[in-house]
Amino acid sequence: MARTDTRFRQSHNALLDILSGIPVGAGLPSEVQLAAKLGVSRTVIRAVVQKLGADGILQGTGRDKQLVRVPKVRDRLPLREEYIRRDELEARFLDWVLRFDVPAGTALNITQLARQFMVPPHALQEFLASLGQSGLIERRPRGGWRLLGFTADYAVELSEFRQVLELNAVRVFTALPEDHPAWAALTVIRDEHLDLLDRIDHDFHDFSRLDGRFHALINSVVSNRFVAEFQKVISLIFHYHYQWDKTMERYRNEAAIREHLTIIAALQVRDASAAKARLRAHLATSKETLLSSMRGHHLA
Amino acid sequence: MARTDTRFRQSHNALLDILSGIPVGAGLPSEVQLAAKLGVSRTVIRAVVQKLGADGILQGTGRDKQLVRVPKVRDRLPLREEYIRRDELEARFLDWVLRFDVPAGTALNITQLARQFMVPPHALQEFLASLGQSGLIERRPRGGWRLLGFTADYAVELSEFRQVLELNAVRVFTALPEDHPAWAALTVIRDEHLDLLDRIDHDFHDFSRLDGRFHALINSVVSNRFVAEFQKVISLIFHYHYQWDKTMERYRNEAAIREHLTIIAALQVRDASAAKARLRAHLATSKETLLSSMRGHHLA
DNA sequence: CATGGTGTCTTTTATGATAAAAATCACCGG
DNA sequence: CCGGTGATTTTTATCATAAAAGACACCATG
Known part of the structure; x- marks a missing residue:
């Protein structure tokens, strides 16, 4: 057939x-x-x-x-067990790469991986091709794929790139007119931060999602398809790592919330340079967390 | 077989x-x-x-x-006519999209395009997938591809993104240590600009390549795989359009050379803010050229 | 005669089968 | 043990093809 x-x-x-x-x-x-x-x-x-x-x-x-x-x-006709969907493949693949610490330079075996992930080889091939943008994957000259790996270098460069984009977004943000909906959204998300801070002892796990939405809001004022595209990759990677590094999670998250609040405050008084400085500090923390989670994982 | x-x-x-x-x-x-x-x-x-x-x-x-x-x-065995190579496919495809002004939203027909470009359908499929990053292409829900098209919006966003990246690169550039090889390279490329300026009447066509190398040099000081990846897309698009808009080409190119020289001069005296301002102006010109070339082409 | 329907045919895409190429293993002679 | 060959096992790129979509022509009926 x-x-x-x-x-x-x-x-x-x-x-x-x-x-x-x-x-x-x-x-x-x-x-x-x-x-x-x-x-x-x-x-x-x-x-x-x-x-x-x-x-x-x-x-x-x-x-x-x-x-x-x-x-x-x-x-009724029996449905043969179906293949998984594209987004699930993405999740599973990233999980595999990031969690199992696949060494950089590993040659990927299409058929084997396809079996492992329960997808037709064809679908995996296309998925890998689409992942080319993320820089995690490279096509070998004569067929096959190589996993470039999620190395410390990669994390550093990803963080730096993120910083460039978000600093620019903050610059744009402070120049927005008073009636721009982003200001209202900022107030809302500020309240959410305060709310989560109140119940941080129990609900610190909720921060990961809030963090994602916060950064998404910042970047949303730059309506640029390239920025948006990269934002997806960035939030994907950061989100994934958030889920693993459980050390000090409650305190890290609380600290991050407070950092977010200082950034929001600076934005609300239209102080671009203060906002940029605080964002820089926050992203530096974030980068360190990412790196340390990688180190911890590597040793494990 | x-x-x-x-x-x-x-x-x-x-x-x-x-x-x-x-x-x-x-x-x-x-x-x-x-x-x-x-x-x-x-x-x-x-x-x-x-x-x-x-x-x-x-x-x-x-x-x-x-x-x-x-x-x-x-x-000797006769070689059956071979399919074209990947980079040639890229060139041909971009040429087709950009030159023939394919309307945005056009559904792409894999088999037909594959015949047209003399590649196996499979190769075209993979090519389209790899082009996902450029934002020119979109996958339709149930099979098939849609061409999002090279619209004015696209050009504007591309230019803006380019500006963010290059302004950042200039910032990094001015902070480089004295003995960094980029300074020497800057001097070399400055001389090349002066040289081309001397013989601009005959050789103004050479500017396209020089322009590419100039911007590549600026960006080279940011060693970041994501920046590099985007740089490829950007230079591809700009390079392509350079080749078509023949109006005033000689004068445009001469003006651009002079703009480059002012940027180089500001860099050489480590004046970051001047360099940024001049780069901004240059990129604004570049963006206008790109847009006008599109308009001109659209009317044709 | 316009409308909503069916029958038939063409086009297009996703997938399994498969041959070419690469990689691996086993063995041999000196 | 080393450099080689023979045989076998993966692995990937391509092709043929069935499933799905879409287009067209015709028909019945109010």
């Missing part, structure tokens, strides 16, 4: 569900309506209807088809 | 060349040596040697094989 018939099987079962809702002897909705309802093309619907006719569930031809009997559970 | 046998054919002909250099009756070098010499695996060498044995050019088995007769021209 070339393409998988997953779509056909899903539509088959979905149509059975629809048929269960109408009385025996009633006519079918039109093919176009069914296709729209299930979100597939008419070709699929026609194939399913034909099969149901052969199975004795439907009868008639043309625009005159009726339900012969109520479909039973055993009429 | 699954994989092409190009490699086999090339090795076949290359081995014929080697055999032409040794006397009839002499023994062959070892398979390992031949494989190393031709840069292929032993499997290929063995396949070629076997074919040459069948053709009566070699005889013997094991480590005892000799040349029977001098190979003739007609022993």
Whole structure:
């Protein structure tokens, strides 16, 4: 078989569900309506209807088809175990690379990895190609891929790049007009920081998400597709590492919240240079955390 | 046939060349040596040697094989017309997108494009995936690709991003120690600018390359893989447009050279703020040129 | 005769099969 | 033990093809 018939099987079962809702002897909705309802093309619907006719569930031809009997559970087609989705692949792959400390320069084996991650080799290939931008992966001259690895160098350069982008964002932020929605958003997120600070003892785990949203807000004022693209990579990596370095997590997070608040305060009084200086300090801390989490992990 | 046998054919002909250099009756070098010499695996060498044995050019088995007769021209295997290389595909594709003003949002047809560009569909697929970073291309939910198009928005955002990166580079540049090689390189490129200025009437076409090298030098002091990655995209796009907007080319180029020289001068006296201001002005001009070239092209 | 439908055909994409190439292992003669 | 060959096992790039989507023509019916 070339393409998988997953779509056909899903539509088959979905149509059975629809048929269960109408009385025996009633006519079918039109093919176009069914296709729209299930979100597939008419070709699929026609194939399913034909099969149901052969199975004795439907009868008639043309625009005159009726339900012969109520479909039973055993009429359903088993779905073959499906491959995982793209975002899950991304998560699993990063988890594998970052967590298991794969040495830099490792040659990747497409087929083996594809099996390991439960995806068709083709999908993995495309995924790796799309990951080229992140600088984690390199194409070898004659076929194959090499993992450049998540090294300390990489972390440093990532942090530096992040700093360049965010300092620029802060510069833009302080120049925004008074009625720009970002100011309101800033007030809201400030309150969220204060709120989390109150219940830090229990909920310090919530900081990771708040941190992501804070930095996203800062960068959101720069409407630039390239910045946004990189922001995704950056937040991905930082977010992942946040989840592992459990040492001092509660205190680190509390400190980070306070740093965020000083930055917010500086922004609110439109003090660009103060905001930049504080952001610089915060990002430096962040970088150190990232590096130390890598070192700790490497020793483990 | 699954994989092409190009490699086999090339090795076949290359081995014929080697055999032409040794006397009839002499023994062959070892398979390992031949494989190393031709840069292929032993499997290929063995396949070629076997074919040459069948053709009566070699005889013997094991480590005892000799040349029977001098190979003739007609022993060579014809190379089937090969597909184009990756960088050529890149050039052709960009040329197509940028020159023919493909409307934004166009759905790309893999097979058709693959034929058009003389590459296997698979290669095009991977190429498109790798181009995801540039923001020119988007993957549609259920298969297929969409061309986001090279719009004015795109050009503006690209220019802005470029400015952020290069301003940062200039900041780093002025802080470099006296003995850093970049200073020497700066002097060299300054002389090249002066030189080109002297012969601008005839050689103004040379500016495109010089411009590329100038900006590359500026950015080279930031050793950051992400910056470098983006630099590639940026120089690609700008370089391409340079080639088309022929209006006022000579005067534009002369003006740009002078702008470069003012930036170089500011750098050389370590005046960061002056250098930044002048770079800003230069990039603004550059952006305008890019936009006007797009407008001109759009009207055409 | 316009509208909503079906039958048929063409185009396009995703995937499994497969051959070429690379890498690995086992063995041999000196 | 070393440099080599023979045989075997991965591994990757390409191709053929089925599934899905889309386009077109025609038909029945109010």
